[in-house]
Amino acid sequence: MTQIGFHASHEQHAPSLLLRDVIRAEQIGFDEAMCSDHLAPWLTAQGESGFAWSWLGAALARTGLPIGLVTAPGQRYHPVILAQALATLEEMFPGRTWAALGSGEALNEHITGDPWPAKDDRDARLVASATAMRRLLEGEEVDADGPIRMHRARVWSLASPPPPLLAAAISPHTATMVAPWADGLITVGSDPAGVREARDAYRDAGGRGRVLLQLHISLESTKERAMAAAREQWAQATVPPGLMWDLESPTQFEAHADPTDEKLRQAVVIGADTAEVAERIAAVASGFDAVFLHQVGPDQVTFLDRCEAELLPALRELL
Template identity: 60%
Template structure:
């Protein structure tokens, strides 16, 4: 049976409230959790963006299940620093942590003042950053002079066994590219044909390990309420393709998603009033080949969603998987 996890949205809740939410999620029966490592929220009305690495230490200490983080080494983070952070968490909480490496988004990386490179360069930088991190986690000394530069680096406090290093991919060609080194793949829910294509390209290229799907959902009392929540908190999901990675400020995302229609919102967030209906939508996408699902309720009221997930959604979903 697939793991059903909870996505902790740093962009929407203060770190203290998010810590309470993830504890509630474990008590409600979720199997694990993940978060994204952001410096800024996607939109002004989301209004938060706590530091994921500090929060992860507290969350792992306050719960007993597994956690993962999606992070982008190479610009805002030197890969040596990312390796040290990964090693420290896994050493303290062995077998409970994973990291997913991605090529990054301008909204988080532009703050260094360095130019935001083209995707081809970012992909090469990700490959090289992964190689640095993996070698450091093995206890090796690393020297590199490429898209990233490393001088005689070592990570001294390491876990007995390195945690898995997954890769983030949204497009099939990216999934095929990272298959050479990824211990697994993490992506976000799209329509079923897009997911089928992505999974096929990853496996065809030799991709191994678990496939994880982050699913944005809104379970509300009626359609109007659900759409109002999505429009207020997650309308930036309507911004897709290369433009998504190149915008710099929350205000830019708000402007890009201004006037988005309801049909487009429903393509980016799974909306339902009945838990059984939502479970069917999620299970349909999971059937593309995903081993792990991470559910993200896009509203700020996480307690109501977690309570309803415990009563209705999780049992319904487990009955379908």
């Protein structure tokens, strides 16, 4: 059975409100949760970007949910620091946290002043970071001199067993590349064929562990309001994929977005009828171990009320 998770979007909501929301998500029956890890929002209209690791400690303490995040080692975060943060959470909350590692976006990483690497170099840095983090989480002392550098690094407060290191991937190419080292995969998208290709590529390459899906939805009282919320809050999803990882500011994303109705529908499940939205979610999420629902509209309270009364019961019937 597919687990149903709640996605906490730090780009869009103040950390205190997201804490309220994840507590409510557990109360109404969500199975688990995840959050983003940004320094900047995608769009100026989103207007937030709390520190995910501080929030995770509070969210894990105030709920009983497993909660993970997607993060990027190698530039904004040194992999040793990420390993220490993850080990500390896992030691306090055994079996309840995970990190999915990705190659990152210039939006968050450019702030170090270091050059933004080409994709092949980012991929090599990701593999080196994941390899070193796994060794650190197992208690080894690590030296490295390559895409990342470490000198006699060691994490002292450890969890046993160590927390899983998943991989974040959208394309089948990346899903294949991460399969040798990842403990699981998370992908994102609303096209059933597209997400299936990434999932199958990971499995075909020998990928182990759970395969997770993050799904953006805009469920509002009318179709017009659902489209308006997607356009205001998630227009960056219409930026061409070749640019997505290289833009450095919300204003650049706004300049390159093409938020027509057609483009938005390709990136977000948009609708007002709960049964219809549930069917579309189920069509995309079929075959995944968990689907994390991200309501892109700003009113999370009304969305969670509707999840309790309508959406979660409908999804339980379908997944």
